[in-house]
Amino acid sequence: MSDQASSDRPRAKSLKPLRTLWPFIITYKQVLLLAVGSLLVASLAMLAMPVALRYLIDNGFIAHDLGTVNRYFAWFLAAALIFSLFAALRYYLVTWLGERVVADIRNAVYAKVIRMDPVFFEVTRTGEVLSRLTTDTTLVQSISGSGISIALRSSLALVGGLIMLILTSPRLAGYTLVGIPVVILPVIIVGRYIRKLSRQSQDRVADTSGLAGETLNAMQTVQSFTLEDLQTRRYAEAVKSSFLTAVRRIRMNAILIVVAFVLVFCALTLILWMGSRAVMAGEMSGGQLGQFLMYAYFVGSSATMLSSLWGEIQRAAGAMERLSELLQAEPSIKAPADPESLRARAEGQICFSKVEFRYPSRPDSLALAEFSLEIKPGETVAIVGPSGAGKSTSFQLLLRFYDLSGGKILVDDTDISHLNPRELRRQIGLVPQETVLFGESAMENIRYGRPEASDEEVKQAAVMAAADDFIRILPEGYDTFLGERGTRLSGGQRQRIAIARAILKDPPILLLDEATSSLDAESERLVQAALEVLMKNRTTLVIAHRLATVKKVDRIVVMNHGRIEAVGTHDELTRGNDLYARLAELQFGDI
Numbered sequence: 001m002s003d004q005a006s007s008d009r010p011r012a013k014s015l016k017p018l019r020t021l022w023p024f025i026i027t028y029k030q031v032l033l034l035a036v037g038s039l040l041v042a043s044l045a046m047l048a049m050p051v052a053l054r055y056l057i058d059n060g061f062i063a064h065d066l067g068t069v070n071r072y073f074a075w076f077l078a079a080a081l082i083f084s085l086f087a088a089l090r091y092y093l094v095t096w097l098g099e100r101v102v103a104d105i106r107n108a109v110y111a112k113v114i115r116m117d118p119v120f121f122e123v124t125r126t127g128e129v130l131s132r133l134t135t136d137t138t139l140v141q142s143i144s145g146s147g148i149s150i151a152l153r154s155s156l157a158l159v160g161g162l163i164m165l166i167l168t169s170p171r172l173a174g175y176t177l178v179g180i181p182v183v184i185l186p187v188i189i190v191g192r193y194i195r196k197l198s199r200q201s202q203d204r205v206a207d208t209s210g211l212a213g214e215t216l217n218a219m220q221t222v223q224s225f226t227l228e229d230l231q232t233r234r235y236a237e238a239v240k241s242s243f244l245t246a247v248r249r250i251r252m253n254a255i256l257i258v259v260a261f262v263l264v265f266c267a268l269t270l271i272l273w274m275g276s277r278a279v280m281a282g283e284m285s286g287g288q289l290g291q292f293l294m295y296a297y298f299v300g301s302s303a304t305m306l307s308s309l310w311g312e313i314q315r316a317a318g319a320m321e322r323l324s325e326l327l328q329a330e331p332s333i334k335a336p337a338d339p340e341s342l343r344a345r346a347e348g349q350i351c352f353s354k355v356e357f358r359y360p361s362r363p364d365s366l367a368l369a370e371f372s373l374e375i376k377p378g379e380t381v382a383i384v385g386p387s388g389a390g391k392s393t394s395f396q397l398l399l400r401f402y403d404l405s406g407g408k409i410l411v412d413d414t415d416i417s418h419l420n421p422r423e424l425r426r427q428i429g430l431v432p433q434e435t436v437l438f439g440e441s442a443m444e445n446i447r448y449g450r451p452e453a454s455d456e457e458v459k460q461a462a463v464m465a466a467a468d469d470f471i472r473i474l475p476e477g478y479d480t481f482l483g484e485r486g487t488r489l490s491g492g493q494r495q496r497i498a499i500a501r502a503i504l505k506d507p508p509i510l511l512l513d514e515a516t517s518s519l520d521a522e523s524e525r526l527v528q529a530a531l532e533v534l535m536k537n538r539t540t541l542v543i544a545h546r547l548a549t550v551k552k553v554d555r556i557v558v559m560n561h562g563r564i565e566a567v568g569t570h571d572e573l574t575r576g577n578d579l580y581a582r583l584a585e586l587q588f589g590d591i
């Protein structure tokens, strides 16, 4: 399955993107030097073996000199041993380097992506980022490890072998050079066709399991309509088609084997025949012919290796291109060159001044317009308005997930665009509409509010958020795994975890997006009590959906179409503002 995913990834048009691998590789200069050293030694030893063979034949066999035979056998064996040893060393070092480099790339990409702003994620789908992190890095891994190792070895063997071929016998080398493509080209072409067939074959197998999955999940429907015979026939047809595709692949493979063997042995026989004639004519010695054949074998097998690697290298280049795209991405929201700073704990004064904002993906419509609002330290302000009014947008701007199209936002009289976004966000606690829990224990989930907090502090925060009671009776108390996305908790429990997190963070500014989903009376009371604790002693902006909340706050801001329509208390607005009166009636059930 993942094999298929990786062969579906587009290839690069050129190999240039592979250059971006270099900075990652050169970090491990010593390993690289050792690897290249072993590569050279192994290649030299390999290229020396045929020479030993030649002298063995010419000076040993032909001269019937046992001493010489022994000496050259020893040489041959020594070369073989050195080759084996350094080939293994080269393999180890290069593969190590490949794994290390890919691990570094994965980390670098993740570290980059996790710092990107929302605009980036609107353009790049999360699934695409994930497949770059997994499939593309795996593609790079396959070549940067064993791939490069094989490629380097084969290239050296190819070049070295060619040179030695020409030195041994220029005329015979000429014929061989014509012969090699004649042997390899058909093999490459048929090989490519076979890959396509094996992809189709995988698809057909996937079809059959898809069909089986569909019916097995609907057993009762199948049986109640007595569709067993029909479904059995459908499945049998899918299996048959998968079998037929496999047979086509096998047939092509068989043809490839015949063609390859016939071509290789014909070429070999031809060279041998021509070589033997040259030996008889006294143009070359028997040893030279042996040497020549061995080099020809090196050249031929290296060329085959390289050609089969070619597609993989292209795919890796494509993968590297996509990875470096991520590596070079720069968040559009970042710290200015010379950032101002807030005091360690901000006062919590907030001022929206004539803020104007368009979402980058919707440049024609104003999400916020002439939005001016001043909030004193410690004040609690509610924002209400119909769906799409721009309430959540105002939060995102205060957190500086986007830059403004006009106007400015001040926190403690400092323009937030002059701050490092991380410093700004440290001062702000967000309790979102939908609580996001991570696949960890209750303890760790709350600790996200302040990662350095002690277990005691976490429990204290949970008590204040009215979460302690329900956490204690979970199967393993605070160590209970909350499941992916916290699916093992109720809505109200999730909210209290989020509130505990914010209490633990204890920020001077709190942004609260009340959940729209209604809770039962008891959870509602618990959540409200927890929120009251949380809002104390800090500036709070709350997007309100509940009557209890709006009745408690200092001021209510009524928003509509990105603008502020009215500001006042609940009683004032119920009497003086039609939109608010209508909202109050619909949303809060207050008549």
Ligand SMILES: Nc1ncnc2c1ncn2[C@@H]1O[C@H](COP(=O)(O)OP(=O)(O)OP(=O)(O)O)[C@@H](O)[C@H]1O
Residues within 6 Å of the ligand: 122, 359, 360, 361, 362, 367, 385, 386, 387, 388, 389, 390, 391, 392, 393, 394
């Ligand atoms: N990422 C985005 N890209 C483009 N437009 C957006 C984006 N997010 C929100 N909008 C648009 O901006 C406007 C204000 O959205 P916002 O989320 O602030 O509404 P809201 O008042 O929070 O509504 P609700 O009560 O439904 O949460 C809407 O018209 C919405 O379609």
Ligand SMILES: [Mg+2]
Residues within 6 Å of the ligand: 391, 392, 393
């Ligand atoms: Mg919203």
